[in-house]
Amino acid sequence: MLQVKDLKVSIDGKEILKGISLDVKPGEVHAIMGPNGSGKSTLSHVLTGREGYDVTSGSVSYLGKDLLDMEPEERAREGIFLAFQYPVEIPGVNNMYFLKAAVNARRVHQGMEELDALDFMDSLKEKMALLKMDDSFLKRGVNEGFSGGEKKRNEILQMAMLEPKLALLDETDSGLDIDALQICSDGVNSLRNKERGFVVITHYQRLLDYIVPDFVHVLADGRIVKSGGKDLALELEEKGYGWIEGIDAA
Amino acid sequence: MNAVALTEYYRSALAGRELPGAGLAWLSDRRSKAFAAFQGFPTTRDEDWKYTKVAAIEKRLFQFVPGMCIGLDEDDIEQYLIPGLDSYRLVFVNGQYMPMLSSKRSEQPQGFTVASLSLVLSEQPEAVESVLGTIADPSDNGFAALNSAEMADGACVILPAGQVADKPIQILYLTTAGGDDIVAQPRNLFIAGDNAQATIFETYASMGDSTYLTNAVTEVSLGANAGLNHYKCQTESGKSYHVSMTQVDQARDSRFNSHLVSLGAMLARHDLNSVFNGEGGECVLDGLYVTDGRQHCDIHSRVDHVQPHCRSDEKFKGVLGGRSRAVFNGKVYVHVDAQKTDASQHNANLLLSKDAEIDTKPQLEIYADDVKCAHGATVGQLDETAVFYLRSRGLDNEAARSLLTYAFVGEMVDRIPLAEYQQVVRGHVLARLPGGDMIRALM
Structure with a gap:
């Protein structure tokens, strides 16, 4: 469903991604691991x-x-979802209105009827329960005054509501304690199915104990230097990123 | 037209009028003193009018139109009233009091007065003698002087000590579609005795898009521990001029809560001033403005902390589009004896176009040494990270921008405690913002 071929990307003339290739098929979970500055977030952006x-x-x-030809909202409506590494606080934009606007924008685009208020609320409450979020959240501004854990849970909630075809998780685990990580991972795992693809970007192997990937890719200095199965993550954890930098230099 | 010719014009315009309370010596005296203070309208050479040019008002010879017959009925004015609000109502059309559209005499409040100023001047002038024309200073500027030289009609609310108004008071100032070149000079007087309390709504609206001048002066006198909630919403014709001064005199422990919405008029200028003449007073000045096209909106406020232990809190937000311009000038003056003053002042602006301009100047002048004062101003554009975040969830660029714009100014709408009125203001604001319909559909 997603084919990235030899992708090179620069910011202000500096090359960050130096030729990335990635092939994600429906139902697969790909993990991309790498040290800081390796280009993980650039790829998701x-x-x-x-x-x-x-x-x-x-x-x-x-x-x-051609994905690169599409506006951000078109990509979203076509089923791509990014869980942000740093979810944005938007004071004054009510969470519920925002979610409703997002859900219905996608539904209209995909030729479905807009959800009425009741169906929307039913679906929302069910998913909030799954993510252990209380009702007060509905009346608050998007991520306004949320703790780190609440922001990440809100990302997963949005993902659950938007039912993407391809979900990108950008360091969703960073800054989470084990309880919050468990909740977020449960949320993600409940969305895994044969059609939905995932690209999970993480700095830490820990996340992959909860969201078990089919493939692991190691990103270093803008290139995928090693790909393998879920065991690669364990090997990486054991040997550290220094091991990869060794490979990269070689 | 030069100042001399202008003065002459308005002198003769006023001279031909039979003004209410003409036989009252004190009133004639105040009127003539005010007219003597009228030396034409302010110019940009006046510091307080530096960014607001009123030459267009000077050029036009506005006319007083007393006694004009206006055939409006309830249905015509309904859309300008706050829906579902049970209130005492006063309606003025083209500056004239409309008894048929106002609360009937039989529905008058018990124990206090809600009436037109002209009626009060003919029936109980002694009730206003010590106050009318003594709070707002006619020499402050030419508009205040011209209004004070007429002092013919407006809303008058008088609450004796201990009286709590059982219903809010709603005042509508309407200009008809054919109201070109009219000048309406509402003169409002709100007096709350010790421990009295009321809520007053002032609505300024137009039925068409005429070019006219509203030049209002509102005087407010609050007794000890009195409280007034004052809401003002200005949605006048985009070709009109709206100049107003609200001047408040606060005795000890009194509370003045003001919320000002300025959306209409080609040029709007609001002066909002309060003086703490006793300890323990509180004054909240909230407001918002939305401008577009070539509109100009100027908010000038001044809070005088004369006495200790008073608190003032001012917050205005503005959204500017097109080639519009706004001015915010808020002054907090802490006098030498006003220890333990707690004053804060904030103005935030969102510019939607590169041709829009804001001149914002929160000012603190402090002559006491044990006070807590804060002020700040911000001018910004929409946060592109937030726009991207919303787009990444499927909202189109336009919808994302609309939502963020409304969110910015919506904070001031949400501060209105009365749901019916909040709804009215939200509707007016959304009607003026891009994508307002989309946002309404979400709510």
Whole structure:
């Protein structure tokens, strides 16, 4: 469903991604691991259409379409979802209104009827229960005054509501204690199915104990230097990123 | 037109009028003193009017139109009233009091007065003699002087000591579609005795898009421990001019809560001033403005902390689009004896276009040494990270921007405690913001 081919990306003339290739099929969970500055977040930003990145070569195809040609909202409506590393606080934009607008924008785009208020609330309450969020959350501004854990749970809630075809998780585990990590992971695992693809970007192997990947890729200095199964993550944890930098230099 | 010719014009315009209470010596005296203070309208050479040019008002010879017959009925004015609000109502059309559209005499409040100023001047002038024309200083500027030279009509609310108004008071100032070149000079007087309390709504609206001048002066006198909630909403014609001064005199422990919404008029200027003449007073000045096209909106406020232990809190937010311009000038003056003053002042602006301009100047002048004062101003554009976040969830660029714009100014709408009125203001604000319909549909 997602084919990234030899993707090279620069910011202000500095090359960050130096030729990435990745092939995600429906139902697969790919983990991308790497040290700080390896280009993990750049990859997620480019895939979701954030401004300020120059794609200098390569291509990204999503469900047969040229992804890089699409506006961020088009990508979202076509089923791509990014759980942000740093979710944005938007004071004054009510969480519930925001979610409703997002859900219905996608439904209209995909030729479905808009959800009425009752169906929307039913679906929302069910997913909030799963993520152990209380009702007060509905009336608050998007991420306004949320703790780190609440913000990440809110990302997963949005993901659950938007039912993406391809979900990108950008360091969703960073800054979470074990309880919050468990809740978020349960949320993600409940969404795993044969159609839905996941790209899980993380700095720590720990997350992959909870969200078990089919493939692990190691990113260093803008390149995927090693790919393998879930065991690769364990090996990486044991030997540290220094091991990878050794491979990269070699 | 030069100041001399302008003065002459308005002198003769006023001279031909039969003003209410003409036989009252004290009133004639105040009127003529005020007219003597009228030396034309302010210019940008006046520091307080530096960013607000009123030359267009000076050029036009506005006319007083007393006695004009206006055939409006309840249905015509309904859309300008606050829906579902049970209130005492006063309606003025083109500056004239409309008894047929106002609360009937049989529905008058018990124990206090809600009436037109002209009626009070003819029936109980002694009730206002010590106050009318003594709070707002006519020499402050030409508009205040011209209004004070007429002092013909407006809303008058008088609450004796201990009286709590059982219903809010709603005042509508409407201009008809054919109201070109009219000048309406509402003169409002709100007097709350010791421990009295009331809520007053002032609504300024137009039925068409005429070019006219509203030049209002509102005097407020609050006795010890009295409380007034004052809401003002200005949605006048985009070709009109709205100049107003609200001047408040606060005795000890009194509370003045003001919420000002300025959305209409080609040029709007609001002066909002309060003086703490006793200890323990509190004054909250909230407000918002939305401007577009070539609109100009100027908010000038001044709070005088004359006495100790008073608290003032001011917050205004503005959204500016097109080639519009806004001015915020808020002054907090802490006099030498006003120890333990707690004053804060904040103005935040969102610029939607590169041609919009804001001149914001929160000012503190402090002559006491044991006070807590804070002020701040911000001018910004929409946060692009927030725009991207919303777009990444499927909202289009326009919807994301609309939502963020409303969220910015919506904070001031949410501060209105009365749901019915909050709803009205929200509707007016959304009607003026891009994508307002989309946001309404979400709510």
